[in-house]
Amino acid sequence: MAAHRRGGVLWAALLSGLAFNAYIVRTRGFQSLPVYKKDGEQLFLMSNDCGEFQIDTVAKASCDGSIGIKKESGWLINGKSAPDFKVRPETKEDFQKVALMSQGQLDSIVKADMEKFEQQSSVSTFRGRMDEDDEVLEVDDLPANTFLSLRYGDTRKQAPFRAGETFAFAPNGAKQPKAFTVDVFQKVASSQVSLAGISALGGSLTNVEIETLDIGCAPLKASFEASLRSFDQEEKPGISRGRNAAERAKQYMEQSGVQQFLQEMFTQLLERKPEDYLGFLADFIEQKQEEADHAELQNDIDFSSEPGLGEDALPGFAAFPLPDISKHNSIATEVLQAQPELEQLANLRTSTGVSLAQCIKPAVDCPGHPMVKVAGAFAGDAECYSLFQQFFDPLVAALSCGTICNGAPQPSDGDVSKISGAQIDPTGSYVVYTVLEARRNVAGIRMPVCCSREERREVERLLSSARLRGTYLPLRGSKSGKGMAAYQEERLRKVGMLLTEPDSKLKLAAGFGRHWPDARGVFVCDAPGVFIWCNEEDHYRFFARQEGSELKELYERLARAVSSVAEAAASAKQEFAASKLGWLTTCPSRVGAALRVTLTLRIPLLAKAVDLPALCERLHLRCDSSSSAISGNLWQVHSLSSLGVSEVELMNEVIQGCRLLVGLEQRLEQNTCIDSIEALPEVADLAGYPSHFALESYVTRFLLQGQGMVVSPKLFSALFEVRGSKSTPNKKSRFLPHLSPVGTLSPRSR
Structure with missing residues (x-):
């Protein structure tokens, strides 16, 4: 039977031989070519990139069908010739013939095909049967x-x-x-209602707030009766007095809001089960007090009168020559002191009017602390990185712990299919939360530290015009549009999605707070866990968050949001700012892939057994060593600088590094020794990746002989080497110029 087209959908049938019927199940990723699925089995029939038909257990376009493939000599099924098996795809003549048919003729052909399909429903076909799965x-x-x-x-x-x-x-x-x-x-609305601690109140809950899942809708309120009552007992004398006291207590709890407060506190306590429950409760109460204070102040603040939040940044350094910065502590001031000739750039301006003085103002205004060195400088527009290259190149190199890729352009590869599908935490016991963040700026528009009110609103307009499913919510008080409602602001604050005004002197001096809160907002996408901050540190900050460790799926959601905004910019004949450094960001520490990955891990035994920050550094990761009682003593593990690596490489680094951390934690729980690379299957396949997990050979000093966990030199030679290229005898690690043993991997009792 020749192929037929109706309403843009291709219908086809296989000829003779096995007498299969077929229908399209999906076409994404195959350049609109049809893909057919065999009923009851994981078998697909499709056209591959070589122009041949093939059958495989997965839908793919590569020319390597594992079940069957059509060669010039005929079909090969399971490697054997099958002369009676034939497939004829749609030809040009077929298309022309169909084009001349009337709609009635097409309808009758399709109807006949469907009747034939029904008659052959007992045959294994690609169309499926309803009496099966x-x-x-x-x-x-x-x-x-x-x-x-x-x-x-x-x-x-x-x-x-x-x-x-x-x-x-x-x-x-x-x-x-x-x-x-x-x-x-x-689902319209959802809320977890805890019964903990309410038995003394009569067992009922009134005016329970049920948060709607649509950020644009107000929360719902409902009352519940959740008590267990006994009707077979006679009321004893004096019980009415106790009942009246309970009613008065219940009324107070409802009117004061204490009941809702206790309900939320008990719910979080039972979910997290912290060891230091007193510290958890203290932190919770302090956090709620801060939220209440902030909500009270929010209604009274006139941001235009606040220093650094009105029309101008904080008063301070405005033009060369430099004042005395010998006692300042930032990477920017170190670069300025090392190159006095940078003052020759004082009179240069970018095409949008940004000067070097504007970029370095926060470093000059804020002396900083010798133990906490920050960048201290921010780019006013994309052109700053080229016009003031003499300043920004050493600054970027210092923030990236090495050189700028020896002049090579930043690699770019966001192909989701290349991201490792390896499971970091198959049990779901160690990875608590995952966050991806990407940053972008629009070329030709000054970045947030220097942009005008009109430029800021143009950035917001581009985001609002993107073909994204979701809701854009301007901040309350924004004059660029109707700001979000108070309940929306509170919900965003509770879930950590609300961007707030900068309060550090460094950011206020840089100009991040100017015109606050005009043209700032949050785009909450319908895609789970995806949202976008507009005009905060960069024009756009894209976030994708979820519980668990499905990084590949999460990255795909993030990439889809970034792509949608990029398409909106392209429609306005604009594009994201990029150069040989990669994607250009306001903060020089984020240039490159402009991607950051953060996983919250539950690895207490490993944290006690070794110097975890040092171990993470050797895996090209960074972890937060500080933890509070409210977080349950969890560790946040981040990717390092994204300069010099593509998006795919960075994602694979994090996946493999975190798999190792989780694997070590599991073996500490089991008191298992690791004496060979084969004993750690989570990293046995690292040879297939670029040498990103490498260090010099003397890390073998880390090994222990005797009791406890032993990691062999072979394992570490596979894991640790200089990142990015083969090591030479005199070449130091690009990101670890000095190394030292990180501790003892020995099991400890909980």
């Missing part, structure tokens, strides 16, 4: 909090949407329905 293969751009529901006959089944979800229906008598109903439901 239905598997959800793929749904594009599905909104967040979505449930998929299928009704077949009198039976309905539903579940949160997950690719590969199977809905199994038992045979429904002799007469099988010829269709099934698909419904998509979206």
Whole structure:
């Protein structure tokens, strides 16, 4: 049968031989070519990149079908010739013939095909049978909090949407329905209501606030009766007095808000189960007090009268010559003191009017602390990195712990398929939370430290015009549009999505707070955990967050949001700022891939056994050594500088490094020794990656002989080497010029 086209959908049938019927199940990633799935089996029929038909267990376009492939001599099925198996794709003549057909003719052909499909439903085909499992293969751009529901006959089944979800229906008598109903439901509101601590209040909850999942809708309120009552006991004398006291207590708890406060506190306490519960409760109460104080002040603040938050940045350094900066502590002042000739750049201006003095103002105004050295300088626009290259190159190199890739351009590779699919935490016991962040700025528009009010609003307009599913919420008080409601602001603050005014002298001196809060806002995407900050430190800061460790899936969501805003900029004949350094950001420490990955890990035994920050540094990671009681003593592990590595390389570094940390924690729990690389399967495949996890050979001093966990030199030679290229005898690590043993990997009792 020749192929037929109706309404842009290709219908085709296989010829003779195995007599298969076929229908399209999805076409993404195959340049609009059809892909067919075999009923009841994980088999796909598709055209590959070589122009041949092939059959494989996965839908892919590479020319290596593992089940069958069509060669010039005919089909090869499982490596053997199958002369009776034939497939004829649509030809130019077929297309021309179909183009001349009327809609009625096309409808009759399709109807005949469908009737034939029904008659052959007992044959294994690519179209599927309703008396077997239905598997959800793929749904594009599905909104967040979505449930998929299928009704077949009198039976309905539903579940949160997950690719590969199977809905199994038992045979429904002799007469099988010829269709099934698909419904998509979206959760409107959700809240966890804890019963802890309310038994003394009569067991009821009133005016419980149920947060709507749509940020644009106000929360719902409901009352619940959750008490257990006994009706077989007679009321004893004097019980009415106790009941009245309970009613008065209940009324006070409801009116004062104490009941809701205790409910939230008990819920978080039982979820996190911190060892130091007293510290947790103290931190919780302090945090709530700060939120209440902030909410009270928020209604009274006139930001235009606040220093650094009005039209101008904080008063201070404005033009060369430099004052005495010999006692200042920042990387920018070190660069300025090492190159006095930089004052020759004083009269230069970028095409948008930015001077070097504007870039270095925060370093001159803020002496800093010798133990905490920050960059101290920010780019006013993308051109600063080239016009003031003599200043910014050594600054970027120092922040990236090395040279700027020896003049080589920044690699760029955001291909999601190249990101490792290895599971960091298959058990779900060690990775608590994952956050990805990407930054972008629009070329030709000054960056937030120097931009005008009009430029800031243009950046906001581009974001609002992006084809993104979600809601853009300007900050309260913004004059560029209707600001968010008070309840929306409070919800964003609770979940850590609200951007707030800068309060450090360094940022105020730089100009981050000018025109606050005009043209600032949050775009909350429908995609789970994805949101965008507009006009904070950069024009756009993209975030993707979720519980667990599915980094590949999370990166795909983030990349989709970045791509949508890039397309909106392109439609306005603009683009994101980039150069040989990669994506250009306001802070020089973020140039390159402009991507940061953060995982919150639960690895207490490893943290006690070794110097964890030093170990993370050897894995080209960074971890926060400080922890509070409210966080449950968790460790945040971050990626390091993104300069000199592509997005894919950085993601794979984090995946492999965190897999190692989790693997070590598991072995400490089991009191297991590691004496060879084979004993640590999480990193056995590192040879397939670029030498990103490398250090010099003398890290073997880290090894211990005797009791406890032993890590062999072979393991460390596979893990630790100079990042990016082969090490030479006199070449120091680009990111670790000095090394020392990091401690003892010995199991300890909990």
